[in-house]
Amino acid sequence: MTVLHHTQEIDRPVADVFEVVIHAGDFTSWNPTIKSSRQLSPDPIEERTTFECDLRGFGAVRQVLQEFEPNRRVRIGPHHRSLAGGHRFTFTDLGGRTRVDHELEMIPKGAYKLLAPMMSMVGKRNLRATANALDERLRS
Numbered sequence: 001m002t003v004l005h006h007t008q009e010i011d012r013p014v015a016d017v018f019e020v021v022i023h024a025g026d027f028t029s030w031n032p033t034i035k036s037s038r039q040l041s042p043d044p045i046e047e048r049t050t051f052e053c054d055l056r057g058f059g060a061v062r063q064v065l066q067e068f069e070p071n072r073r074v075r076i077g078p079h080h081r082s083l084a085g086g087h088r089f090t091f092t093d094l095g096g097r098t099r100v101d102h103e104l105e106m107i108p109k110g111a112y113k114l115l116a117p118m119m120s121m122v123g124k125r126n127l128r129a130t131a132n133a134l135d136e137r138l139r140s
Contacts, residue, residue: 002104002120009098009100010100020137021134023045024051025039030133032130033129033130034053040062046068051063051065058082063077063078064076065077075087081110082111083106084107085106087102087104087105
């Protein structure tokens, strides 16, 4: 199991940052680690909203919003035969700015367990790329 952490500050209010993160169906428009994405559940977006994302290296992965606390926290949990874990986003209001604490947990299953050491390297790169892209998306 690999757990990676990253913290960033974004020059936008918490509500703006939270809205971008929970719209996982739009990830393709800004997140370079996602080839395609779409929302599977009907609106509104809330706890248990389901998405499908084409993740580089894993293919189509069904993902579910968990730990959904508006403007405070959300976890995107994968449902895949080769991968468990998830990406937790925790949001802190800094008075018009937002601190985002990322926690990426990767638990390989089956044959993917052999790739665990490499997953850590790829996960670090993808986590930085996602954080940078999130900041860029909110600046535009």
